[in-house]
Amino acid sequence: MKISIDISSDKIRIFGLDHPIFLERTGVDVELGKVLVNLDKEKNLTEILVLNGPGGFTNLRVGCLALNLLKTLKKGQLSFFSLSKIELYQHFYRKAWISRYGAIYIGQKSNVRLRDFEENKPISSVKKDQLSALSSEYKGLFVDQVYERDYFDEALPSLDYTFEQQGLSLHFKGETYHLPRADFAPQEVEMLHPNYMIEPNVN
Incomplete structure (x- = not known):
């Protein structure tokens, strides 16, 4: 299976x-x-x-x-x-399903990572309680998919996607989009290595 x-x-x-x-x-x-x-x-x-x-x-x-x-x-x-989420969201952006700027969950209580999906590069780490104010500077700013609904300000548009056998479905701003698995072509690997993208604090 x-x-x-x-x-x-x-x-x-x-x-x-x-x-x-x-x-x-x-x-x-x-x-x-x-x-x-x-x-x-x-x-x-x-x-x-x-x-x-x-x-x-x-x-x-x-x-x-x-x-x-x-x-x-x-x-x-x-x-x-x-x-990676970044690869997946790049597919969403290229299809014009999501906006240019996103706040990416990185596992920290207060900090998130702002990213520019048009330039495909990080912008900066910010406090998540600053996002509402930043949304005027970063037009269409969306927030990452998390399962604790109170993690982000509910007023900000959030990603909501579900993996299926043949691909995935994305729900965003009242619209539903379907992405066939062949379109995002995940990489087959022999063993998995954590893709932190930033160095963990091991102290």
């Missing part, structure tokens, strides 16, 4: 099942491995698409570790495809 997993947000989310599975960051180092092993026993996982960074360091580190361990337990009989 093919599934997708988002390890880049405030919760880990597993797509491709009858009902999505959410795992809180607290305790995820214990729970994720158990969930993956049980899913494999029930569904015989053969392929996993991983939304891999940027995001919270804990979810990225634990997610990659647990997935790599599952592949080892399956003696390599599992394919990984890795895709």
Whole structure:
């Protein structure tokens, strides 16, 4: 069975099942491995698409570790495809589904990363409570997909997307868009490495 997993947000989310599975960051180092092993026993996982960074360091580190361990337990009989949020949002932008500027979740309580998707480069780290004021400077500023709805100011437009077997659906500003998997062409990798995109603070 093919599934997708988002390890880049405030919760880990597993797509491709009858009902999505959410795992809180607290305790995820214990729970994720158990969930993956049980899913494999029930569904015989053969392929996993991983939304891999940027995001919270804990979810990225634990997610990659647990997935790599599952592949080892399956003696390599599992394919990984890795895709970053930045790559995915570039596809959205090129199709004119989202605006030029976005605030990207990086796993910090107060800080987010502003990004220019037209120039495809970071702008700066900012306090998330500054975003409403910055929206006049950065026209159409949107915020990243997170699962705790009070993380961002609800007045700002937010991304909401769901992975499916053949691609994904994006809901944004009252519109729904469908992106076939062939269009975003995730990279097949032998093993997963956390795509932090900024250096974690290990102190």
